[in-house]
Amino acid sequence: MELLQLQYFLAVARLEHMTEAARSLHVTQSSLSKTIQRLEEDLGVPLFDRTGRKLRLNVFGSRFLRRAERALFELEQGKQEISDLSSPEHGTIELAVTTASTLPNILREFRKKWPHIQFHVQMLTTQEMITLLHRGEVDFCLSSPPIQGEDIECQIVFIDPIIVSVPKGHRLANRSSVSLKDLKDEWFVGAKRGYRGRDLVDSACKSAGFVPKYVYEGNETARLRDLVEAGIGIAFTPFSAMNSREHIHYLQIEEHELGIEIALFWHKDRYISRAAMEFRKVVVEYFRSLSSGNQSKD
Template sequence: MELLQLHYFRTVAAMEHMTKAAQQLRIAQPALSKTIARLEEDVGVPLFDRNGRHIRLNTYGKAFLQKVEAALDLLEEGKKEANELAGLEHGSIHLATSTLELLSEPLGAFLERRPDVDFRITQSSADEMAALLAAGDVDLCFTVLPIEGPDYRSVSVLQEDVYLAVPPGHRLAGRRSARLYEVANDPFIGYKEGLLFQPMNDSFLREAGFAPKFVCRVDEPSAIARLVRAGLGVALVGGCGKNAGVPLNLLRIEEPVCRRNFRLVWNGKRYLSKAAVHFRDFLADYFAAAQQKGRPGA
């Protein structure tokens, strides 16, 4: 059994079409068919059900595919680790996040220290992050929403309070704090459903005992700040909203407790590069220092 056979088998299994798989692999279709036939001979059972030109992964093939994918993933991780130990690469980091607002400054500071690191960012929802981690497509996820999985590990890097932002001239504008239910009948500005912090903000609102009337839903914190300032409604904002460049009337929320906990999450069963470990530790230290200086987040 050869490594090349396993790579070919995984491609054919994913496409379930010999000709298309051959085109993707850039080899002749007869050569690919012979390779798969030799692999089946080595395994001892057919891995595909064949009906003319159509092929389908059978029960044996599905079981074998799980082991093949695990083996190839382990080999790739071993290659990365060996290269790092040999000093053949400076390290790479693939990060998934739902928001870039809080990461722009620390990312710039990190890359000033480590310009040799190959850094890639994918903007994703929490559900997409879980799938990316499971597949090994990203090293780290920066998220405020929980990512569930028995093999996932996480570390808290930033906690920030969520404030109630009210327009100039609002009846609460002269106060320093308020209970969230005091604005139950006010028009609200929020993020688009399921986007960024909205699932967490919705949980705060449910805990306060009301469903707000949203007059506008946007996709970035700076837009929320501008619309509140314009008098369109009230909103929940965190550290990013406080520093959006737009002066806001911010009230501390007395009830319920509204706080965001940003975490870095990684798959504990996969190899985490030294560069990724370095960034994980750097980000925690960066935010800790920023909070000590009175700069909550970005």
């Protein structure tokens, strides 16, 4: 059994299509097909049920997939460990996030200490994060809500309070706080349904006796700020995404303590380089300073 066979098998198992797998591996379909056939001959059983070019893992393939993923995971960790030992000042940290609003400040702080470390950041759904964690393809995930799992370490780094942002000149812009009931006639811009913050504030507004009216729904933090500033609508905003723009005013919410748990998590068995461990410290310190800043405003 060869390493190349395992790599090809994983690609076919994940895509369940020979042509697409060959394209992703940059090899010919015939070469890929022959490699999978040799692997099946070595194992003595078929690994896929075939319907034309479409393949589906059978019971043998499903069992073997878990072992193959584990084997390649361990080899990748060994490769990373050797790279870290030979060149600790260089390398790349793989990150996955559900929101990028806090990343610029975090990366800026990290770069002061490790200027030669590069980053590759992906914005993903929670399920996509879990998949990459199990494959060993990311160092850390920064997400809300936290993710649980036997092979996942999770550290809650911040309870992010939700505040209200309004444009300067708005009827509420001269206040420091507002009750949810005072917002029932407002138009909102906000995240789409299914995002943790959106579901949280919709539920709170419902308990206050109204359903928020949204004129815009999206997940781009910068776009939401632009729309608030333009007077298109007001927004429920995480404290961590607050921006000291001249034309936006922020208010605390009275009577309701709305907050989102932000967590940093990683695979328990993934090798953590010295640079990655330093990055984890920077993340924790950054959110600790945010928490202190928020408490000083209370």
